[in-house]
Amino acid sequence: MDTATFKLANGYTPLSLSSPNFILPEDKRPFLSQVPSLDSIPIINLNEDPESLIKKVSQACEEYGFFQVINHGVSEELCTRMMNAVSDFFDLPPQERGTLFTDDKTKPVRVSNYHIKGKGEEKVTMWSETFAHPWHLVDDFTHLLPQNPPQYRGVVAEYAKEIGALMSRLLSLISNGLGLDKDCLETRIGENPRLVTQANYYPPCPDPELTLGLPVHTDLNALTILMQSQGVIGLHVIKDGKWVAVDPVPNAFVINLGDQIQVLSNGRYKSVHHRAVTNKELPRISIAMFYGPNKDTMIGPIDDLVDEKEHPPLYRSYLFADFLAEFYKQEGTRRMVKEVFQLQH
Numbered sequence: 278m279d280t281a282t283f284k285l286a287n288g289y290t291p292l293s294l295s296s297p298n299f300i301l302p303e304d305k306r307p308f309l310s311q312v313p314s315l316d317s318i319p320i321i322n323l324n325e326d327p328e329s330l331i332k333k334v335s336q337a338c339e340e341y342g343f344f345q346v347i348n349h350g351v352s353e354e355l356c357t358r359m360m361n362a363v364s365d366f367f368d369l370p371p372q373e374r375g376t377l378f379t380d381d382k383t384k385p386v387r388v389s390n391y392h393i394k395g396k397g398e399e400k401v402t403m404w405s406e407t408f409a410h411p412w413h414l415v416d417d418f419t420h421l422l423p424q425n426p427p428q429y430r431g432v433v434a435e436y437a438k439e440i441g442a443l444m445s446r447l448l449s450l451i452s453n454g455l456g457l458d459k460d461c462l463e464t465r466i467g468e469n470p471r472l473v474t475q476a477n478y479y480p481p482c483p484d485p486e487l488t489l490g491l492p493v494h495t496d497l498n499a500l501t502i503l504m505q506s507q508g509v510i511g512l513h514v515i516k517d518g519k520w521v522a523v524d525p526v527p528n529a530f531v532i533n534l535g536d537q538i539q540v541l542s543n544g545r546y547k548s549v550h551h552r553a554v555t556n557k558e559l560p561r562i563s564i565a566m567f568y569g570p571n572k573d574t575m576i577g578p579i580d581d582l583v584d585e586k587e588h589p590p591l592y593r594s595y596l597f598a599d600f601l602a603e604f605y606k607q608e609g610t611r612r613m614v615k616e617v618f619q620l621q622h
């Protein structure tokens with residue numbers, strides 16, 4: 278795509294709600310005044326004693342599929358540098374970001390826009406721009422990343438290391454919560470996990486009631502660690518059938534379970550629908566670090582969590598490549614991917 282088209286496609290140069298089409302049909306609009314924000318998801322202090330920590334994490338995974346963590350061990354200073362590096366990337370001129378713009382999902386490093394397309398409806402572009410690229414725990418991946426902003430490669434490498442350690446700790450706690458050995462989930466997700474960074478930029482929007490920043494979705498991976506801008510609300514999560522807003526807590530990460538943990542836990546832990554909304558005054562950034570299986574991994578309910586009488590398997594086992602293929606097939610719709618792998622009882 279050439280940069281002139283990109284300027285329009287990324288939607289914020291110039292800021293206009295009319296071209297391309299950012300305006301959602303009425304039934305898909307956010308109805309922001311109906312969304313409460315107080316105490317929406319649990320906040321868990323990772324410094325607590327292990328027993329109560331496992332209990333709290335387990336309860337949050339069962340009831341919410343989402344929680345925030347504080348005292349997580351990643352330094353505030355590094356988080357600030359990571360946020361600034363991403364912010365500097367989105368501040369690059371459109372021509373420069375535009376060289377990475379593509380609709381091709383197989384490209385590991387790419388800038389793109391999300392969209393929604395209902396049956397027989399016009400395509401609606403989301404009021405955001407997304408920059409996705411791999412991260413790794415051991416391999417050097419930084420040569421894949423842009424050389425501009427100049428600090429980007431170094432900061433992401435440092436951040437990835439810290440997030441890798443936190444991911445591992447969270448997976449242990451979640452395994453323990455399910456009554457499994459601490460390394461069970463990490464082992465089942467596999468040795469060579471699929472690790473993707475997704476940085477989302479939401480520019481201020483002239484009318485946040487008409488559009489969304491990201492469509493309603495569940496994360497397709499296993500676990501997500503999300504850092505969000507301070508002082509700007511944007512993330513909404515479904516709780517008991519209603520939307521609630523996640524208030525950004527200083528120095529906290531938002532943790533959410535992806536579809537693969539819902540399947541591995543045989544439905545005990547939830548991968549919950551969420552969306553991002555826009556706001557009028559301030560730009561907002563969120564940085565999601567995804568951890569999931571690679572394409573060759575078999576995923577299905579963990580044997581120890583299944584029995585014939587009370588806990589029959591809710592999903593069939595599948596190759597993660599097949600899950601991904603189904604995910605891409607449902608592009609633009611309110612995806613029902615894991616439902617395709619559900620067993621009827």
Ligand SMILES: O=C(O)CCC(=O)C(=O)O
Nearest residue numbers: 475477511512553563565
């Ligand atoms: O911006 C947010 O808070 C949500 C991001 C998100 O859900 C995602 O990247 O999958």
Ligand SMILES: [Fe+2]
Nearest residue numbers: 494495496551
């Ligand atoms: Fe998400």
